Amino acid sequence: MSARKPVTGSKSASEGKAEGKAAPAPRRRLPVEEREKQILAGAIQFFAQHGFDGQTRVLAQEIGITHALLYHYFPSKQALIERVYVELFESRWKTEWETLLDADDITPEDKLVRFYCDYASSVLTREFVRIFVYSGLSDHYITDNFFNLLREKLFPRLVRETRRYAGVTSRAKPSDRELELLLGLHGGIFYTGVRRWIYGQQIPARKDDPNGEGFIADRVQSYLLTASSILEEPKRGGARTRSRSPRQGSTETEKRPASPARTGKRIAGRNAKET
Incomplete structure (x- = not known):
């Protein structure tokens, strides 16, 4: 009876699946200042695209951090907006x-x-x-x-x-x-x-x-x-005056309206002659 040869090159189903799906890369730990800059830069892009109604949970996902980490650096959405104002404006x-x-x-x-x-x-x-x-x-x-x-x-x-x-x-x-x-x-x-x-x-x-x-x-x-x-301030010696050009084709000059007193005298004289 011949001895069974060991099987080489074959893999179990579970091992094949494990190799087919790459393991997620571990999140890189950043210094505090660098992480804060990353969040701030991401927030500026996020607010510019979505406005201030966008949810911070979605913002955290787009930046690639957890929601909890976002709030570790900025305890509220308003705090983040205030920081965006300082940075961008x-x-x-x-x-x-x-x-x-x-x-x-x-x-x-x-x-x-x-x-x-x-x-x-x-x-x-x-x-x-x-x-x-x-x-x-x-x-x-x-x-x-x-x-x-x-x-x-x-x-x-x-x-x-x-x-x-x-x-x-x-x-x-x-x-x-x-x-x-x-x-x-x-x-x-x-x-x-x-x-x-x-x-x-x-x-x-x-x-x-x-x-x-x-x-x-x-x-x-x-x-x-x-x-x-x-x-422009008025010139010395009187109020500022602006010249008005006459209407094209017009040769008439503007006449000052007669005062009410003179007009009344004229009318009275005319009535006296008629009587």
Whole structure:
């Protein structure tokens, strides 16, 4: 009776299944600061895509961490939103912008053009624009805080330079009229980001001006000319007067209306003659 040869090269069914399915890679332990940056970067992308109604459980899955670990670093969703504001909005503000706008040797027009060109390239990113709009549609936390920053550090400087361009010497707080004029400029530049990142529209670019600085210069010039005509102070010796060109083809001059007293005397004299 021959001895049975040992079977080689065959595997059990369980062993085959085990080898066919790769074991999940162990989660890599990261230093605290690196893990926090990972969560923050993932949260910025998540909120930019889904808004603030997205669930943190889904956020954790997209980042590749457990829900519990997410809350270990950020104890609430609001805490995460506040941190996103600091990272994406507050940290984008440049003190160099304040230095530029406060310079005495640069014209107001050059200041505004240079500021808004750098501001647009630094701020109007997909994440900034979309999260800003989503905040305006939800709790306003980010929009309120960012507008407070602009009211403190930017708008007074821009109004001051606008007055300087228009020859206005007032140092009073910016009026509602001045701020509304300014927001027309500021909002118009931000709207280019809305057109691109919200509406999905192409922004035209010239070959000689790929960054759109010429469009910004046009907006600034239009704003300053409008503000100058509206805010110009009256000249000494009398109220400001604006010349009105006569209507084309008209040779008539405007006559001053007669006073009621003179009109009454004329009517009385006419009645006396008739009687």
